[in-house]
Amino acid sequence: MQEAPAAPRRLNVLVYASSAQTRDRVIRALGEHPEPGLAIDVVALDNDDAAIARLDEGGIDLAILDGEAAPSGGMGLARQIKDEIDSPPPVVLLVARRDDAWLATWSRAEAVVPHPVDPVTLANAVTSLIEGSAAKGGAEATAAH
DSSP, X not given: OOOOOOOOEEEEEEEEOSOHHHHHHHXXXXXXXXXXXXXXXXXXXXXXXXXXXXXXXXOOOEEEEETTOSSSOHHHHHHHHXXXXXXXXXXXXXXXXXXXXXXXXXXXXXXXXXXXXXXXXXXXXXXXXXXXXXXXXXXXXXXXX
16 A cells, blocks of 8 residues: 655745735745755745734744845844844845845844845755754754855
8 A cells, every 4th residue: 555645845935025015036946845745834024023023923934035135124123033032043144245145144143145146046945954853853953154
């Protein structure tokens, strides 16, 4: 008798960007299954207050934040999440300028991905952080910047 395939692991991913175009690019780059056995449910928001409120509710496994969002950028929001949210999820920060990657250290983002969003680079960052979190029992993952 053949075993039924295991249900994919479902992740809730918060995508924050003030630009609808950026949110759409990130969502399309992620796809519904960035790797076999992994399914993504996206919560897309364009407002930092809404993002904090949603994170306060819990159940978000990963946050992808646009460092170029306005008026509140993803770098400041990442730091706020790490300071104010109990058990914050890992954060992927999108940056437009390579020179801004160092700010991820200040923001405490676990990974940095450059604009324009490349689907392979984003999927690698996401799966690396998720696998790192799972291996540490949900503890904060560390990724090379």
